[in-house]
Amino acid sequence: MTTVTETARTAEAARTAEAVDPAAWSCPAPLRDSPTIVMGHGGGGAMSAELVEHLFLPAFGEAAATELDDCAVLAVGSVRLAFSTDSYVVRPLFFPGGSIGELAVNGTVNDLAMSGARPLCLSTAFILEEGTPLAELARIATAMGTAARQAGVRLATGDTKVVDAGHGHGVFVNTAGIGLIPDGVDIRPARVRPGDAVLVSGDLGVHGVAVLSCREGLEFGTALESDTAPLHGLVAAMLDRGSSGRHPDVHALRDPTRGGLAASLNEIARAAGVGIDIVERSVPVPEAVADACGILGLDPLYVANEGKLVAFVAPDDADRVLAAMRNHPNGRGAALVGTVVEDHPAMVVARTAFGATRVVDLPLGEQLPRIC
Amino acid sequence: MTTVTETARTAEAARTAEAVDPAAWSCPAPLRDSPTIVMGHGGGGAMSAELVEHLFLPAFGEAAATELDDCAVLAVGSVRLAFSTDSYVVRPLFFPGGSIGELAVNGTVNDLAMSGARPLCLSTAFILEEGTPLAELARIATAMGTAARQAGVRLATGDTKVVDAGHGHGVFVNTAGIGLIPDGVDIRPARVRPGDAVLVSGDLGVHGVAVLSCREGLEFGTALESDTAPLHGLVAAMLDRGSSGRHPDVHALRDPTRGGLAASLNEIARAAGVGIDIVERSVPVPEAVADACGILGLDPLYVANEGKLVAFVAPDDADRVLAAMRNHPNGRGAALVGTVVEDHPAMVVARTAFGATRVVDLPLGEQLPRIC
Structure with missing residues (x-):
């Protein structure tokens, strides 16, 4: 049986584990203007680049690719593969000319295409907010299916997570994709x-x-x-x-x-x-x-x-x-x-x-x- | 110049495009008990399976793999690849024995391993809530780097999106992974x-x-x-x-x-x-x-x-x-x-x-x- 003392001690340990010690991490100078995440960190501009250069790359260390590009190129056996990922958080979910569904397919297809690759397949991962109407999700998934057929890619594997109401925003979609780079093509x-x-x-x-x-x-x-x-x-x-x-x-x-x-x-x-x-x-x-x-x-x-x-x-x-x-x-x-x-x-x-x-x-x- | 009439007309069209018409999608019988997303849809049990079977697979149509398994197997040239994705939304972000960072690496490495594959590389995609301390993100990213080194996989490509405060929950991480299935191994x-x-x-x-x-x-x-x-x-x-x-x-x-x-x-x-x-x-x-x-x-x-x-x-x-x-x-x-x-x-x-x-x-x- 877990003793009361043990419970108290480990609950304290858990709280400590959960609390972030600001002293444990020294914010690099280029990021010091904003010690918290702001919208600009996701904008694909200078602040995004700083976050990659001064936070992600040092934190990932040797495990990181030398450059976290939009698309990685991997030699596997005799083939060269393109590999890319993007999350989609567009608001509103539906807009003139499309929806988050088409974006999630075409966006990752295009990241692969920018290395000259022929896209083969995509993964689809959803983070859904509790309370989202199934009809909305169905409309998005249908748009993804249509876009995938038009692009000639398979939706090969997937995942669905649900977060509490108020801790998401309807539907977030992540897709990752694999493409095949033709022989003789070298685009970088x-x-x-x-x-x-x-x-x-x-x-x-x-x-x-x-x-x-x-x-x-x-x-x-x-x-x-x-x-x-x-x-x-x-x-x-x-x-x-x-x-x-x-x-x-x-x-x-x-x-x-x-x-x-x-x-x-x-x-x-x-x-x-x-x-x-x-x-x-x-x-x-x-x-x-x-x-x-x-x-x-x-x-x-x-x-x-x-x-x-x-x-x-x-x-x-x-x-x-x-x-x-x-x-x-x-x-x-x-x-x-x-x-x-x-x-x-x-x-x-x-x-x-x-x-x-x-x-x-x-x-x-x-x-x-x-x-x- | 965009005319006022045009503006009014298209703003109306946009609102219509945004509104979801519940009549446009007929909720299949097995899902009718809950016409909105509930926590159980993300639990990996019967409700998750129903969502895949009755919503995602019909919506994706021909573009879908016949079964949206945890891990897809693709034949590319002379090699067989395993391809998998998972999003991580665990709370708290740090817990006794680990954090969302280790989970995001080991979880996808394990999905690949369950098809007998040797994991090669992962993509890393973050959906960050405005206001999240950079120190917290750095601690998570460091855990990912350490876990990736221990597992012998490269973090090959990535993406970062930021959502408004109150529309996320600190840090959500998605990883997708590619692995190589050895000759003679057939696990399914x-x-x-x-x-x-x-x-x-x-x-x-x-x-x-x-x-x-x-x-x-x-x-x-x-x-x-x-x-x-x-x-x-x-x-x-x-x-x-x-x-x-x-x-x-x-x-x-x-x-x-x-x-x-x-x-x-x-x-x-x-x-x-x-x-x-x-x-x-x-x-x-x-x-x-x-x-x-x-x-x-x-x-x-x-x-x-x-x-x-x-x-x-x-x-x-x-x-x-x-x-x-x-x-x-x-x-x-x-x-x-x-x-x-x-x-x-x-x-x-x-x-x-x-x-x-x-x-x-x-x-x-x-x-x-x-x-x-």
């Missing part, structure tokens, strides 16, 4: 070089504004629908060998989700140690997005997309890749928006419509949280 | 046959009681610490070819987490269409667990474990596998607890200490929610 930030063409696949800012348009209490409306779409088909078209017999030399790919195009360009500039020049008026931004951003004081370069990519392509192959993009349904609005340069390494500079230049910095957090 | 529920020996690797119920002992407000104490541990080393020892030159014939493996041994045995009995007989007094339950369960009215067979497994082994190999388990640090307390039978298919029957028999049913939900 470190391959980006001065001279590379910077291409985007179409209109930017649509997803973020579509979600914002129906945010609770905001009542801001536009005719825009989220651009959520799987992009591996577009990537395959861009890499098509064609009559040349070789893959066009695509150096790096990014899907500009959280933090928008600005975050993606800054990440690549820093990872490759290069500068990037873009021409603002070449960046395709639909009028409705520009209008909404004007009213709300947002910069379209920082607004999230869920069905667009940015490509860094060797100059000799840029025309060919741009043409392939424009021939694909998900790349009709593709455009050359800039060039990789040797100047101002790790910095992104935009030439404005007025002929001036401005630095496009890595966003601190996210202009619009919970958009994916 | 459908291989279980009448005559198989049912072995468990040691003391049951320790994790659940350890977590319960420090649940907020409960103040129940024992000297028990969570048994969280990676089990792939134990599995490799059980499968060792030794001088015979062949793997012992292990038909199926399960780690009895949510729902405890009772849930695992029922899952196997249903999946393989067999009956299972166990002898209660052969099931290793430490005195402290038995005492705690006695006080609280819990059945140790239903209490969660995080470092134990149950194995179904061909009768001719049972002694050899049991000896290999007892020779391994994670299997010292291994015991033969029962037999697979032709009688009472899909049903688990226990012979009690008084010589009577009782049906050990699949739990409805979970006796102790949020224990993993």
Whole structure:
């Protein structure tokens, strides 16, 4: 029998175990401004990067990949696999053009596609808040099934946890995915070089504004629908060998989700140690997005997309890749928006419509949280 | 410019899109008792199984694996991969013997190990509540790094999302994992046959009681610490070819987490269409667990474990596998607890200490929610 003394002693031990001793962990200088989690830590900008660099990587130690990238590449036997994960916490759960369900499938499919991989299968993990209507969950799961069929991926394994009412937010979804990287394809930030063409696949800012348009209490409306779409088909078209017999030399790919195009360009500039020049008026931004951003004081370069990519392509192959993009349904609005340069390494500079230049910095957090 | 009429019209459309029409989805009969999510849907028992069978599988449609098992097996090129995911929502975050960090690594490592796989790498995805102390997150991440090093897996890729205060619960962690299944290993529920020996690797119920002992407000104490541990080393020892030159014939493996041994045995009995007989007094339950369960009215067979497994082994190999388990640090307390039978298919029957028999049913939900 557990004695009373034992019970008292171990209850005390348990309380001690539960209490966090702030002295046991010394907050690194770059994180000291905010010793607690704030929204910006999840925004995909500078604060997210700091959290990875100064908290996760030191804490994981030798167990961590050298860089916690959006997508890991693993050599297993004779195959190269892409492996990626994302959690989805978008609010509202349903928005014009889609739902958290399509995002959870297409988002992870796209993370795999950005390494050139053909997505094979996804895991699906739900954290559900007590009291969530089953009808809502069914609608989300149905959207996931439809999106998975359209993307040609299997939903291979899953998990469901339930948390108390007031300790979740309806439905959170995590997906992880495995993809197969074709032979001869090598797409990663470190391959980006001065001279590379910077291409985007179409209109930017649509997803973020579509979600914002129906945010609770905001009542801001536009005719825009989220651009959520799987992009591996577009990537395959861009890499098509064609009559040349070789893959066009695509150096790096990014899907500009959280933090928008600005975050993606800054990440690549820093990872490759290069500068990037873009021409603002070449960046395709639909009028409705520009209008909404004007009213709300947002910069379209920082607004999230869920069905667009940015490509860094060797100059000799840029025309060919741009043409392939424009021939694909998900790349009709593709455009050359800039060039990789040797100047101002790790910095992104935009030439404005007025002929001036401005630095496009890595966003601190996210202009619009919970958009994916 | 977006016109006022357009704004009004699309704001209305967005509200409609957001509202869930209960008529659009017809709740299947088995789920009608609870048209909203309740804690039991996350308990790993009958309600969890109903949610998968009657909501997720029909909603996912053709995109779903035929069975959403804890672990999927994929043939990619010449290799067979195991792929698994779990979210961790345990409360408190720190408990005697471990934290959500160790659970998140060992839990997914063990899901992979239960298909005989050697775990290769994990993804790590965090859903953080605004206001969570960084020191708490650092302590969890450090535990994950240590557990990953001990298990020999890499933390390969990750994601961090932040949700508003009051819409999360400190830290939720999701891990997904990839493992490599050795040639000649074929471990899955459908291989279980009448005559198989049912072995468990040691003391049951320790994790659940350890977590319960420090649940907020409960103040129940024992000297028990969570048994969280990676089990792939134990599995490799059980499968060792030794001088015979062949793997012992292990038909199926399960780690009895949510729902405890009772849930695992029922899952196997249903999946393989067999009956299972166990002898209660052969099931290793430490005195402290038995005492705690006695006080609280819990059945140790239903209490969660995080470092134990149950194995179904061909009768001719049972002694050899049991000896290999007892020779391994994670299997010292291994015991033969029962037999697979032709009688009472899909049903688990226990012979009690008084010589009577009782049906050990699949739990409805979970006796102790949020224990993993």
